[in-house]
Each structure stands twice: as C-alpha cells, then as structure tokens.
Amino acid sequence: MKETILETKGLIKYFYNPSKFQVIKNVDLKIQQGEFVSIVGKSGCGKSTLLYLLSTMDTDYEGQLFIHNQLITGQSDQNLAKIRNEKIGFVFQFHYLLPEYNVLNNVMLPGLKLGKYSKKELEQRALKHLKTLEIDQHALKMPNQLSGGEKQRVAIARALINDPLIIMGDEPTGNLDRKSGDVVFDIFKKLATEFNQTILIVTHDPDFAHKTDRIITMEDGKIIS
C-alpha cells in the first residue's frame, strides 16, 4: 500500500477584498507517494490559491490539511517554516534565486537552514542534483549569468536539496519558451519515474498536464475530476 503524502478535508477559503468571496469550496484531496499530479483549470478557478494553501504558506483557511498524516492546520509559524524546509520543495513561475549567491550556494541554502548535513556533504549533494539536471558546469556562476531555463533548473535543484516528500510547482514552465519548458518537464518526469518523487504542479498548459500521471481539474473553486 502506498503512503499518503498530502491530504485535505473540507478545505474552504474566502477572499475578503473587495468583498467576501469563496475561492475554494470544500476541497477533499489525497495525493499518494510517487504520484505526478497536475492541477489544471481556467484562470481564476482557484488552483493557485489551492496550491498555496497546500504549501502551508497561506494559513487563512477552514478545514484540515495533513502532510504525511500529520495535522498541519493551526501549527505555529516557526513549525510551518520547518515543515516547508524539510518536507516541501518549491518551484515557482519565477526562479527566485538570490542574486547575491552563486548557483551552488543558492541550491545549498535550504540545506544549510535544515542543518542535517555538514557543509561538505551538502556541497556534494548539491553538485549531484545539479549533475542530474545537467547544469553542474554552471555551479560557480552567478544566477544572472544563466538563461531562463537554466535558472529554473537551478530552482528545481534547490527544491530537491532536502529530499522533500513532495515538490510543488506553480506554473514552473510558464515563463519559459517551448524548448526549455520541455526540458524542465522532462526533468520532472525523470524525477517521478526514476526517483519516485511525488510532484504536484499547477499549470494552465494542457500539453504539460496530459503528460502527467493524474490530472485534477478545477472549476469555480471545486475539483470536478
């Protein structure tokens, strides 16, 4: 039997600005270990909002959220940060690399925060991830010397550094051209098949979604399939 990585029970979220509006309507969701899931839907259907609820960064919701069967709802800011650090890897539409650090250090940063491995070990692990993503030759460059696709791959390496339970992506290929987008998708695919990595991606690109294992379609704040 496969482990449940992520589970929600009756998730509800309101937006209050400009007027009270229900964005997420009673969402129940289960994601198993090793699944490659995509969430699709029209813009404004609440898919990104759902992702940020699942990411633990947005805590203003009703219902319950479990990660690895542990109740997340209501935990302190400090604990949530720790959970994000340890169990979740993020890839956003924008790469969000720190311009002051080189590629290697950017990848190592969440690992240094976790403090599980020594700096030497982290360096080795970071280089290994960069090698899997075929950008190890850029390890000592600064982020502004890389192309968009390369930056996004560095961001994926950063998401992988702490061996997260799940990688969450918000339109990770949205800013990339077709070719780089395909490269990034292939990387996700490879992570899912070869390393059995659980991945949850929000996208509005149907081609991208169709290549994933499971598609969750949302409409008007509800999961319809």
Next chain:
Amino acid sequence: MNYKLILDIAIHLLRARLKQTIVAAVGVTFSIAMFISLVSFMSGLNGLLDGLMLNRTPHIRMFNEVKPSDNQPLSLSKDYKGNTVFIHSIKPKDRGKSIYNSMSIISALKQDKRIIDVAPKVTASVLYNSGTIEISGMVNGIDVLAENTLFKISDYIKEGKLSDLFQNNSIIIGKGLSDKMLLSVGDIIKVSTSNGTLSSLKIVGISETGIADIDNMASYTSLATAQKIVGQPKNYITDIQVNLYKKENAVAIAHEFHTVYDVDTIDYLAANVQFETGSSVRSIISYAVGIVLLIVAGFGIYNILNMMIYEKMDSIAILKATGFSGSDVKWIFISLSIIIGVTGGVFGLIFGFIFSSIIDVIPFSSPSVPSVTTYPIDYNGSYYVIGLVFALFTTLISGFFPAMKASRVDPVEIIRGK
C-alpha cells in the same frame, strides 16, 4: 536557530548594497567620533575649570567661625527650663581665631588613614606699607611642604623658589602687590597687623594665580614667621586643611570632624557650589549633542534598511518559502543593523580618539593654569564604552522596525504577484 547562516545571508545582503551600507556606517562613525571628542574635550575643560578652584580648596577646612553662642546664659537657668525664651540683641562671641588644642588635632589627623595630608595654616589680615601708602591684604602662614603636596602652590610661583620660605622672615608676595608697590625679589616689605606690630620681611618670590583678588592681596610666608607677625605662640593655628583620598566622602567626614574636634568645618562642595553646577550643565550639553547626532544617524540606518527590504522582497519571500521563519528573517535584518552599528561605532571610537588627540596638541595657555599648555582632553575609557553602547542601542532600535516589517512579509503575496 542557525546564527552562522543568518549572519552569512546578512553579510551577502550588505555586500550587494555596499555603498549605502558604508554611508550608513559613516553616519554612525561621524556621530560617535563627534560624541567622543566633544565629551572628552568638555570633560577636560571641566577638569581644568574645577581644578582652578578645587585644587586650591581643601577637601575639608577646619576653623573657628565668628557666630553667636548656641548656649546663652539664660538656658542654664533652672527657672526658665521648658519655657520659650526670647533674647534680643545677641552679639557674636569671639572665641579667638585660634583653633583650640590644634597640635593634638593635627597629630590625630596625621594618623587617620583616609587623609592624604594635613596642612595647618595661619591667616592674618595685614597692611602692606610702602612709603606712605598702605595696602590691606592677607598673609598666609603655611606649612611649606604639606601645603605644596596638597595644593601644588609651587606651580604658581613665578619668581624665586617655594623652599626659600624656610629662611627666617622671608615672604612670597602676589604679582599684583609687586606691580603696585614696585617690589621685586630681594626687596624688603613692611607688614603691620591690626594690633600694631610692624615687621620687615624679605621678598624671596612672586606668585601668580591668575585670580586678581588673590594676586592683589595675598602673600605667603612660613608658619613660624606668620605667628611672629601676629605676636602669637607656636600653637596658634587658624585653619587646618585636610585632603582626603576619596573626596566624595568629604561631606560626611567634615561632619564627623565637627563633632569629634568641636570646630567649624566646611567641605569643598559647600565652598564651591557654583562649580559643580557648571560642570554638570556642560556635561549635559555634550551628552545631548552626542545623542542628537546618533539619532540622526539612526534615521539613516532606518532608511537604508527600509530600502533594502523593498529591494529584497523577492529574496525574503523565497527564504520564507524554503523554510526560513519570520523570526529568522527578522534576525537577518537585525544583524544587518548590528553590523552597521558595530563597524560604524568602532571606527567612531578610533576617529574620536584621533580627533581628541588633535585637540590635545592645539596650544592653549592661561596665566591662571601655568601647568597647561594645550587644550585639555579627558581620555576617560568610560566615554568610549558609553559611545559604543549608544551606537549599538540606536542602530538596534532603528533596525528593529524594518526587521519587524521584513518578518511580516507574506511570501504568497509576493510570489503570486509575479
């Protein structure tokens, strides 16, 4: 919390904005340097001015004051005991200027461990005679060695030597007197007292204190000569001057001596109230200026950190997304301001010391303080400690609010906004 990592991130952020950081730190440096040099200079000046008066005032002076007797004959009467009595037209009682039993008091005081030295003194008001002119003045009969250890009067002797007073019938007169009466070292001066005795004394020196009232009236001679002028025996002493190792205790000890030896005492504080006031006002001014400068520097730091936060919103958002908590982010920005404060403050101390040293070599001479040739500076370590504490305090305060703001940044808002 991983302090090393937080510090590392803070330093990287600083490097990215090196120019602004330096400007902020220079603000702190400038204000601390000004604070240090200002306070050192002011305090040096305070020391100089206080020294002008306090160095010539004994910590405790014992004397007989002319005043009405506390016990009037009527209070001895049994008939009026318990009654309230009114006595009119009381006159002060003259107990004589001489301190009763002075020799045993002096020998007792010399045993006292709290006391640096005891200088007995005979003062007598006299008339200096020059031809037909009479100038009123004061002769101070001093114990030459003790007087010099307590008050360094040899500093004020312009001509001749203090030790020449050991000769019989010798006198050192004030500069004003010598100018008025056209007397110089080696001349003879005639001195008459109120009871009519006339003595001729040989001038062995000229003194100049810079205070006209003293230079125009006072002269110094040995104890024995002074006693001879006033026609009194060897145990005639009008003042006993005492300096303490801890002058702060002067008030208490003065009171103690008053009860133990039954003489009137006055401590240096009571004798020079106005100087204390002046000193404290001057210190308040210099501290106020220093604090104002630091507050201005604090605003600079506040501005720069605020700007940095707006610039680094993305970085803050991703740090939070990847597992840095609000308090981690807060500490990153607080360490930023501490780094600015400490480096700025330490350089401020160094420059403060340099500025003080420059002021210290600027020539400055005053006839009243012959030992001083340059502007006075008080190199007190405590000012440097206060300066650094001030610097840290203001940078912490000015860094705290931006840091709180950074810790409250909502990563979702930033990331979704893109």
